[in-house]
Amino acid sequence: MIDLDPLTTATIFAMALATYVTKAGGMWVLDRVEISERTEAGLEALPGGIIVAILAPRLVNGDPATWVAAGVVLVVAYKTENVLLSLIVGFVTVLVLRGQAFALV
Amino acid sequence: MAESRPDDGSVPTERTARAERTVSAESAASGPDTDDPPSFSLAGVRDGFRACVPIALGVAGYGVVFGVLARRAGLSTAEATLMSATVLAGAAQVVAVGIWEYPVPVVALVVTTFVVNLRYALMGASLRPWFRHLSPRETYGSLFFMADENWALTMAELRSGSTQGAFLLGSGLAIWTFWVAATILGATVGGVVEDPARWGFDFVLTAVFLVLAVTLWEGKRSLAPWIVAAGVALAGARFLPGEWYILLGGLAASAVAVIRRD
Numbered sequence: 001m002i003d004l005d006p007l008t009t010a011t012i013f014a015m016a017l018a019t020y021v022t023k024a025g026g027m028w029v030l031d032r033v034e035i036s037e038r039t040e041a042g043l044e045a046l047p048g049g050i051i052v053a054i055l056a057p058r059l060v061n062g063d064p065a066t067w068v069a070a071g072v073v074l075v076v077a078y079k080t081e082n083v084l085l086s087l088i089v090g091f092v093t094v095l096v097l098r099g100q101a102f103a104l105v
Numbered sequence: 106m107a108e109s110r111p112d113d114g115s116v117p118t119e120r121t122a123r124a125e126r127t128v129s130a131e132s133a134a135s136g137p138d139t140d141d142p143p144s145f146s147l148a149g150v151r152d153g154f155r156a157c158v159p160i161a162l163g164v165a166g167y168g169v170v171f172g173v174l175a176r177r178a179g180l181s182t183a184e185a186t187l188m189s190a191t192v193l194a195g196a197a198q199v200v201a202v203g204i205w206e207y208p209v210p211v212v213a214l215v216v217t218t219f220v221v222n223l224r225y226a227l228m229g230a231s232l233r234p235w236f237r238h239l240s241p242r243e244t245y246g247s248l249f250f251m252a253d254e255n256w257a258l259t260m261a262e263l264r265s266g267s268t269q270g271a272f273l274l275g276s277g278l279a280i281w282t283f284w285v286a287a288t289i290l291g292a293t294v295g296g297v298v299e300d301p302a303r304w305g306f307d308f309v310l311t312a313v314f315l316v317l318a319v320t321l322w323e324g325k326r327s328l329a330p331w332i333v334a335a336g337v338a339l340a341g342a343r344f345l346p347g348e349w350y351i352l353l354g355g356l357a358a359s360a361v362a363v364i365r366r367d
Binding site for chain 1: 197330
């Protein structure tokens, strides 16, 4: 049974459009505006800045399991440069520390 | 457009942009080459999809939670699924069903969604050194499938010298598939995952971004922008509503880089 209210559906499409404008907007602007070397230096620092910005409150407000697992992920990622391995080891660490080790079986 | 990027040899320069763009399995088979501009191939889609499946599984945990919350907010399973398939933005969707009521506050929902997702404009912009070698269709089609997790994964992939221009699309398709399927599951079954943190789902995004932070770390020159970004983000998260802190932190890091350059 497909149950779609017209107004709800329209709202969802408007939300989808608003989201797509954000996803495509940054690239769209840069495609049209000539950027200076200064701007480019700023853009280059963006990814690291965004990532640190997302991480900082998550880590500061995290539980001890998060802190330990974060340390484990950093060490494994630094030593192996293997994304998948780092994620798995970190995830297992969180589960074990939160007493959910049985969930792995 | 700047010609020189002394710090990062993996970024294609204007010179290589003139090189012919090959859209074929042949170029994908030649493997990553730091001097090649990215190409858009089926192999790239496949590689991106595969690399992202483990992360998409974690995302699916939140998809189930979203499905449950959406049903509680009064949305039907079909409506929740439609939202996941077309909006494809975890944080914004969870916030939206949090403020959802009847009659539907259309303007508030759309504006909130836009503001929560503003960070995507910066993320998309940061992909431009590679994506400007792709066609508009490839670029703007791929961007629809950009979410936090696969953006991070794609940045790591491209920064390591990969020429897989379709990596964002492939990894995004993995996220989309799991996100939509998990929404259906959550909306249908409901209430299975009452406490996502207990199962470690909250750690997925943290872990993905930690790995990427290691990849992006450029030694001492990263230190100042990162410390400022962290400080601004912590203050922003504390005193501002929503996700403004992400945008402000990213811009603060940029500002430090620009100021230092002068």
